[in-house]
Amino acid sequence: MEFIDVMRYFGALLLVLALVGGAGLVARRFGVPGVTRAIGDKRLAVVETLMVGPRQRLFILRRDDVEHLVLSGPDGATVIETGIAAKPKTDASP
Numbered sequence: 001m002e003f004i005d006v007m008r009y010f011g012a013l014l015l016v017l018a019l020v021g022g023a024g025l026v027a028r029r030f031g032v033p034g035v036t037r038a039i040g041d042k043r044l045a046v047v048e049t050l051m052v053g054p055r056q057r058l059f060i061l062r063r064d065d066v067e068h069l070v071l072s073g074p075d076g077a078t079v080i081e082t083g084i085a086a087k088p089k090t091d092a093s094p
Contacts, residue, residue, distance in 0.1 A: 062086055 047060040047067060056073040058080075067084040070077055 060084075 043064055045062045047062050050058040052058055059070045061068045065086045067086050069081040071080050
């Protein structure tokens, strides 16, 4: 194999990598689902979970500044309590 063939293979590899990277940047720029950046201030969060049975779990979900208690199991999810005022966030700094 000659030197020019090796250079042609490496050039083709660099071109393909550049095209894949460019496609990733375009997908991120135009908001393709699953590729977009995570936003800094999220509105929805799982505050706490508790296993209450082998297949049942309690969740406290926070949406904006309101918390909801949800029971999840193999049959689906049920809202137990809604409209709970969220505790203020405290920093755990010493």
